[in-house]
Amino acid sequence: MTHGWSSPDPNAQKNRVPSSTEMATLKQMADFNARVTSMFDQELEQLRNTYETVHKRYLKQILEIEATQSELYRIQSLITASEAQRALRQSEQRELQALMHPIRRCPEDILREIFEWVTCEAGNSRHILEDSVHLSSVCQKWREVAISTPFLWVNVSFDL
Structure with missing residues (x-):
């Protein structure tokens, strides 16, 4: 070493x-x-x-x-x-x-007028039906008003 x-x-x-x-x-x-x-x-x-x-x-x-x-x-x-x-x-x-929104206190006749106005703006019957279904899907009250509004359902069309 x-x-x-x-x-x-x-x-x-x-x-x-x-x-x-x-x-x-x-x-x-x-x-x-x-x-x-x-x-x-x-x-x-x-x-x-x-x-x-x-x-x-x-x-x-x-x-x-x-x-x-x-x-x-x-x-x-x-x-x-x-x-x-x-x-x-x-x-x-x-x-x-x-729940507190003013539209919930809206009378049914005013809602019908609004629904008809919305669907009139839609133009053709297919859009009217879509809008009617959408309006009837918002809440129970709107469904009842929409179903009881004949104008929303008179132009139902089907594609065959």
Whole structure:
């Protein structure tokens, strides 16, 4: 295994006792390695502490994000429920307005006049029949008035 530097120890490859000069060099290298190892230990301690701090912050943010998502889902559910209630009330409002519409209080003779006027505008007998059917489909009162209005049904034609 090579480390990019060569050991001054001639005993690395041979099994002999190092000289006093070699021992001094080996001692310096061992001291240097001990200092570098100590520096790495300090750096690792610092990095681990930083990692723990950042990791705790990360976990706290994850919890905050989850709480925010939960709140968003809750609010979205409330919006959906409110929209459904609004749509129901709006539908009821339209029905109430339709019930209160002045045309519902219109006397039958006036309705007959209106029906005859509408069908006269139609022109040919096929359109008169279509208009008569449409008028009789609006509501029960209009059906009764339309059926009891002979003018709407005198020009019934059939294609053979």
